[in-house]
Amino acid sequence: xxxxxxxxxxxxxxxxxxxxxxxxxxxxxxxxxxxxxxxxxxxxxxxxxxxxxxxxxxxxxxxxxxxxxxxxxxxxxxxxxxxxxxxxxxxxxxxxxxxxxxxxxxxxxxxxxxxxxxxxxxxxxxxxxxxxxxxxxxxxxxxxxxxxxxxxxxxxxxxxxxxxxxxxxxxxxxxxxxxxxxxxxxxxxxxxxxxxxxxxxxxxxxxxxxxxxxxxxxxxxxxxxxxxxxxxxxxxxxxxxxxxxxx
Numbered sequence: 663x664x665x666x667x668x669x670x671x672x673x674x675x676x677x678x679x680x681x682x683x684x685x686x687x688x689x690x691x692x693x694x695x696x697x698x699x700x701x702x703x704x705x706x707x708x709x710x711x712x713x714x715x716x717x718x719x720x721x722x723x724x725x726x727x728x729x730x731x732x733x734x735x736x737x738x739x740x741x742x743x744x745x746x747x748x749x750x751x752x753x754x755x756x757x758x759x760x761x762x763x764x765x766x767x768x769x770x771x772x773x774x775x776x777x778x779x780x781x782x783x784x785x786x787x788x789x790x791x792x793x794x795x796x797x798x799x800x801x802x803x804x805x806x807x808x809x810x811x812x813x814x815x816x817x818x819x820x821x822x823x824x825x826x827x828x829x830x831x832x833x834x835x836x837x838x839x840x841x842x843x844x845x846x847x848x849x850x851x852x853x854x855x856x857x858x859x860x861x862x863x864x865x866x867x868x869x870x871x872x873x874x875x876x877x878x879x880x881x882x883x884x885x886x887x888x889x890x891x892x893x894x895x896x897x898x899x900x901x902x903x904x905x906x907x908x909x
Contacts, residue, residue, distance in 0.1 A: 670875050670894070671841055671904060672736040672769055678723050678756055679741040679748055680708045681716045685773050688798030688824060691847050694740045716747035723755055732765045744774040750781060761788050771796060771821050775806035779813055787815040792839075792905070794819040799826045811836045817905055823875060824850075828857045834864060839871045839905050844878030846889045852880040858896060871903035 667675045682694065698713035711717050726735060737743060743753060760768050771794040772778050778793065787793060793815045797803030803822070810818050817838050822829070824845035834840070842861050844853035858874065865872040877892035894900055 667736060667739070669736060669739065670902075671873055673734040674729075674736070675739040676722070676725060676735045676737055676768075677708065677740045678719050678725075679716065679738050679743060679745070679752075680719060681711060681713055682741050682745060683714055686798065686802035687826060688773070688796055688803065691845065691849055693846070696847075698740060716741065716745055718748070718752050723759055726759055726763045726766055729763075730765065732767075734767045734769065736769045736771070738770070742772050742774055743770055744772045744777040744781065746774070746777065753781060754785075757785070757788065757791070760791050764788075764790055766790060767792060769794065769819070771819075773802075773806065775809035779809040782813045782815075787813060789816045791815070792817040792819055794821055794839075796820075797822045797829070798824055800829060804829065804832055807832065807837070819905075822861060824878065825853045825857055825861075826851055828854070828860065830860075831864070834868045834870055837868075837870055839873065839903075840865050841873045841875055843875035844880055844892075846876070846878040848879075850879035850886075852884065852886075853878065854884070855882050855896075862896065862901065871905055872901050873903055874901040 667673060695713045698709050701709040702712055708717060708719055767790050769792045773796045775795045793810060793813060795806040795810045797806060797820050807820065818836055819839035820837055821841045823841060823843035825842055840861060842858055845851050862872050874894060874896045876889060876894050878889055880886050881892040
């Protein structure tokens with residue numbers, strides 16, 4: 663079912679696909695993999711096949727149709743909609759639901775930016791679909807941005823989490839929203855404050871909404887603590903900017 667989300671930048675999650683496979687360093691300590699193993703052990707529907715098997719959940723396709731209240735949905739928090747194992751005709755059905763529910767906004771995030779770009783070469787993007795790519799480093803993350811920028815969409819965003827290195831300067835043309843966060847967990851890799859500040863400053867110069875999600879397991883001072891103890895403030899301020907939702 664669609665569920666209330668603990669993810670700071672969304673309201674509900676909708677998972678018509680479950681399962682994924684790793685493609686880059688940002689996937690190394692995937693939170694969805696840990697959660698999927700836990701859900702499988704609990705016998706939760708949709709996770710019987712484990713995390714490394716893509717499962718199409720046909721029975722979940724119409725879930726947003728039953729919610730009249732305007733809602734921001736994160737699509738496939740437990741998978742990647744543009745995974746090679748998800749057929750285009752199934753993705754079409756997901757977008758049928760998106761078009762049928764203009765009262766909602768849908769955040770779609772992928773690490774398969776090239777396949778997302780290919781999909782939309784022959785299909786329009788609904789105005790209530792926000793398209794985003796994950797960006798964790800220069801080698802794998804930065805190239806995804808170009809594929810996203812080439813898609814004609816009303817709202818494009820970057821999820822720079824976990825931020826694994828200084829990304830330097832790069833083009834933010836056509837990007838409307840940037841989310842930044844550090845990694846959580848026992849084996850979390852540290853994120854430096856200077857990396858985050860450079861991204862915030864680039865967003866401010868380009869008048870792009872900036873959302874700082876978390877420090878994760880490593881604090882602003884470089885000390886490892888619990889995620890909750892490190893909090894979400896950057897230089898004493900909470901950055902919760904989000905694009906205006908015209909729904």
